[in-house]
Amino acid sequence: MVRFLKLVVIVPIAIALLAFAFANRQFVTVSFDPFPSGDVPAFAVSLPLFVVLILTAMLGVVAGGVAVWFAQGRHRRAARRSRAEADRWRAEAEAGRVRLGAAPPP
Template sequence: MRKFLTAVVVIPLGLIFIIFAVANRHWVTVSFDPFNSVTPTVAVTLPLFVVIIASAILGVIAGGIGTWFKQGHWRRAARQHEADARHLRAELAELRAAAS
């Protein structure tokens, strides 16, 4: 079932990427020099689909990193609760052993 659902998602997504790449294959120059737009010192010429897909990937990575940092206190609390539960289980085992 999982392989079927993966195929249902991955195959259409792959086809969309291929169609997108074929439709946007003309070259664009991305400049990283805000002061000189005519002859920039740092510029890259890439196909448009590479620029757009790379931007989307970087956005997903940045969002994931932001979410990971935002949820740090929940992970810390979960580790603390797990340690407390481990300690209480050990204490319970000792009390059961002493009672029997």
């Protein structure tokens, strides 16, 4: 069932990306030089428009993931502390059970 749902989601996305790529095949020049000397920038790349847009979207997803990872750092730290505290309590309870089980009845 999960495999079918993946197929239902992935196939339309793939078709949309292919249609987008076929419709936007013209080359564009992307320049990373804000102050070009003359008409020729120091660093420029000519790529198809769909490649530029898809790479930009991928970069945005990665940047967003990194930002969320940093923002959730305090939650991960609190979870580690809580897990360590629960492990200590579990070990203490187990040690108490062993002591009570080993003690002779009065």
